[in-house]
Amino acid sequence: MRSILILIIAFVCCGCSSKGFKSIVDGVGSGSPSSRPLTNSEVVSGLKEALTIGVRESATRASAVDGFYRNANIAIPWPAEAQAMKDALVRIGLTGQVTAFEQSINRAAEEAAKGAFDVFAGAVREMTIADGFAILNGGNTAATDYLRERTTAPLKSRFNPVVKNAIDKVNVTSYWNPLVTAYNAIPGVTRLNPNLEDYITTKAIDGLMTLIAEQEMKIRQDPAAQVTDLLKRVFGRR
Numbered sequence: 001m002r003s004i005l006i007l008i009i010a011f012v013c014c015g016c017s018s019k020g021f022k023s024i025v026d027g028v029g030s031g032s033p034s035s036r037p038l039t040n041s042e043v044v045s046g047l048k049e050a051l052t053i054g055v056r057e058s059a060t061r062a063s064a065v066d067g068f069y070r071n072a073n074i075a076i077p078w079p080a081e082a083q084a085m086k087d088a089l090v091r092i093g094l095t096g097q098v099t100a101f102e103q104s105i106n107r108a109a110e111e112a113a114k115g116a117f118d119v120f121a122g123a124v125r126e127m128t129i130a131d132g133f134a135i136l137n138g139g140n141t142a143a144t145d146y147l148r149e150r151t152t153a154p155l156k157s158r159f160n161p162v163v164k165n166a167i168d169k170v171n172v173t174s175y176w177n178p179l180v181t182a183y184n185a186i187p188g189v190t191r192l193n194p195n196l197e198d199y200i201t202t203k204a205i206d207g208l209m210t211l212i213a214e215q216e217m218k219i220r221q222d223p224a225a226q227v228t229d230l231l232k233r234v235f236g237r238r
Contacts, residue, residue: 038233038234040129040132040133042230042233042234043129043132043133043136043234044127044128044129044131044132045230046230046231046233046234046235047127047132047135047136047143047234048124048125048127049228049230049231050143050216050219050220050231050234050235051120051124051127051143051144051147051212051216052121052124053215053219053227053231054143054144054211054212054215054216054219055116055117055120055121055124055208055212056117057211057215058116058208058211058212058214058215059113059114059116059117059120059208061211062074062109062110062113062116062204062207062208062211063110063111063113063114063116064110065110066106066110067110067113068106068107068109068110068113068204068207069103069106069107069110071207073207073210074206074207074208074210074211075106075207076102076105076106076109076200076203076204076207077102078098078101078102079194079196079199081192081194082192082194084189084190084192085179085180085183085189085192086098088183088186088189089179089182089183092182092186094179094182097175097178097179098179100175101172101175101176101179104170104171104172104175104176105172105196105199105200105203107166107170107172108163108166108167108169108170108172108200108204109163109166109200109203109204109207110166111165111166111169111170112159112162112163112165112166112200112201112204113204113208115162116159116162116204116208119155119158119159119162120147120155120208120212122158123147123150123151123154123155124147126150126151127146131146131150134146136234140216140217140220140221141213141216141217142216143216144209144212144213144216147209147212148209152205155205156201156202156205159201159204159205160197160198160201163197163200163201163204164197166200167196167197167200172196172200173196176196180192180193219231219235220235223236
């Protein structure tokens with residue numbers, strides 16, 4: 001009854017044509033697209049789209065020069081298990097070489113990030129309907145958490161060769177090997193030689209996940225970041 005009254009008032013006050021009046025009636029009867037319940041397909045497609053955008057943007061940011069090295073949130077530090085080695089090398093005057101090595105492992109991560117999109121996008125495609133609704137109703141980083149929890153192991157195995165190629169390309173070992181040799185020459189030290197491929201791979205994935213989480217939060221919370229109609233449908237109604 002109330003809807004009919006609103007329509008009559010609109011017709012009288014606005015002088016609508018019969019065609020215009022019909023469009024109002026149709027709009028009231030059917031509801032706007034954004035008010036329609038989300039379908040299973042829309043939920044999953046919207047979340048996949050959000051993650052794909054997040055992965056692409058994150059890989060672009062991370063793969064830029066200093067994308068890792070100058071970003072305090074994701075910069076890769078000297079391996080923690082070799083901290084004693086770093087301290088000893090600094091004491092004998094190799095601070096510059098230590099810094100150069102730390103920069104080199106971040107350069108390797110930046111180089112590896114160039115190949116990250118395809119690796120992560122493959123994991124995004126595996127999302128199910130059940131996953132989609134759990135993520136939609138989850139926290140601000142639920143999609144990123146899903147990506148991390150469900151795919152870390154396969155991602156690591158697929159990403160490791162990318163990192164290995166990056167290590168070779170930026171000559172990480174040319175910075176590392178002289179440091180190991182210098183440290184092992186110090187009397188009484190326990191010899192150390194961490195697996196750099198595994199370390200950089202793990203830290204590179206962690207850094208990319210951090211950036212993806214930032215993008216996900218933007219898409220969930222900022223209408224300006226909902227750049228497609230589907231993202232507006234899925235996230236704009238929350």
